[in-house]
Amino acid sequence: MNRRVVSLWFPRLASERVLRARPIDAPFALTHIHANTQRVYCLNAEAEKQGLRKGMGFTDARVLCPDLQTAMADPQADLQFIQTLARWAGRYCPWVGVDDDGLMLDVTGSTHLFGGESGMLEDLHARLDRAGLSHKTGLAGTRGAAWALARFGGGCAPDGQVLPYIGRLPVEALRLGNDVCNALLRLGIRTISDLVALPRTTLARRFGADLLLRLDQALGEQPEPISPQSASPSFAVRMTLPEPIGLISDVMAGLERLLVRVCGTLSDKQKGARCLCFTARRVDQASVHVEVRLARPMRDAARIALLFERGIEGLDAGYGIDQIRLEATEVEHLPFRQTTHQGAQEGDSMADLITRLGTRVGLENITRHLPADSHIPEKSFTTVYAAYSEPATGGWHSAAPRPLVLFPPEPIAGYRPQPPARFQWRRMSFRTAQAIGPERIAPEWWLEDPDWRSGLRDYWRIHTREGRRLWLFFTPQNPGWFVHGEFA
């Protein structure tokens, strides 16, 4: 069976993507900042009628069309949109590649399902028209020819006859670089048939092998594969309900059904969800969201359902919910693991607790300490988020005794290097019974730290007659005494 390829081109993809959500019946343009200038990125048909073009300066466009409405371009969203379209195009054939601002479909052997090539193209056009996307299609036996046909007028080249159909097209249709095209035009070679008529050796010598490769690819003398994107797994499911629901138990039941499906997909891909978003669409078209951030990647539907309980209870159902959707928005690798009868259980319950606490106070407020490599007392440990770290194993020893509690240095009276015999701290008076020290700690001069601007510190352990055992320091370069911590 001979190969048949459909090239699908969306000339106004970016602007139409925006206009789908917000229809405007007036000139509209997307702009972007390119080389420090705001330029037109994509236009709708109305704006093109007014004489605007892609790539022109935004100010020029405003002069030509004063009532132009604009928005900023979002290439990332465009990319996502075209990938969505690629998924949709999977209905025509299994072999779909994304090709810049278009799609490439290898429809070999699948056209008869839609009543032949013309039937398939009709179906394609009808559906894209309904979606409000302007498009051009080219159907040919090779990828290059289909691309050329789609970009330059559209059309369909029957099996085995490529050259008669693309011969009249300009040389740009061969996917060449600008400099090669310009050189060809300068020599008076305007169309592809002009090019084919020339001897190949001269062409290769003058314009390099790339030109011949592109020509051969278009004419089918060199193979060119379509590389379909591996379908990025989607961890989202939704459920539309025949009647609106409002009871917590009903929503939870719906959620559990969705969770089972999402967790099944996660399990197939050996992934675990880190963040799940539950969206309930209400009858009045408003949507309410519940987000759960998990303390560790998970794919256990029953456990996740419990963690959603609190959020679902706070949900405002309004006049009722008629569609629910669940998406695992953050996913991490979670390989299968041998289960044991002990060990995993404890970590699981702790992760669940951290998740539950995190839903109220935020996961960033649940921390643990890890040892750090510094001799500065307050930097000898780091505070990390418990949900995103593993506990350290040991490494907590210092050469000199360290206090149990640290606080920001609190100044006390005194400027002599000897520890004070009496001092006032936090409105209490203390008498020194025993002073052990000094332990000199120098700042890390290679790091800027405002707390250590006062220079060296001489630390003393002061045992007071009142019982408290305090950690005081004296700054010889900037005389003054401070209380920095308290020993057990």
Added chain:
Amino acid sequence: MIDSTPSTNTLRDSFPLRPARAHEVCGAGGHVFASIVCGCANGSALWISQAHQHERLHPEGLAQFCWPDRLIYASGKTHMDVLWMAEEALRSAAMQVVVVQLSKPIDLTAGRRLQLAAEAGNTLGVFQIPEGMGSNATETRWRCSPHFDAKDSSLHRWQLIKNKSGTLGDWIVRWDEQARRVIVVSKVSE
């Protein structure tokens, strides 16, 4: 626990703390008491505090009492957040010990509720409270303060000032880091 003077009320009766209950501690040695409880429990612990408290535990200092790796810290914005977290953590049984630093008094209802949560989760709760702000629902209340002694610089005075199921007491104690247990040095006479 070694108690040199056999008497009717020894520290051994009330310490280690009765499990699955919430206890209170006040005084300057509260941090030490709570760390020792974590060390004796030999499991993971959650340390809940309110966000504005600027005192921080220093893991290197903590290491002599318990394992800093097994501690998780949580901070809540409001008093209610702290109490809510305390209840969740006590009830969940994921932690052996839950230490809560409180700056406001808790009423009888809240105290009783936390007590029930501790029983349900079989978790030990230690509430660090300001002096005189305890709740009547607590199992025991301790007043702990560092004790000065010219010879030994690691003494603490632990006063048991409320006990639901026993008598009160007053001890001078020392933490034995090697044996990981509390040693009673002497009993303070009334």
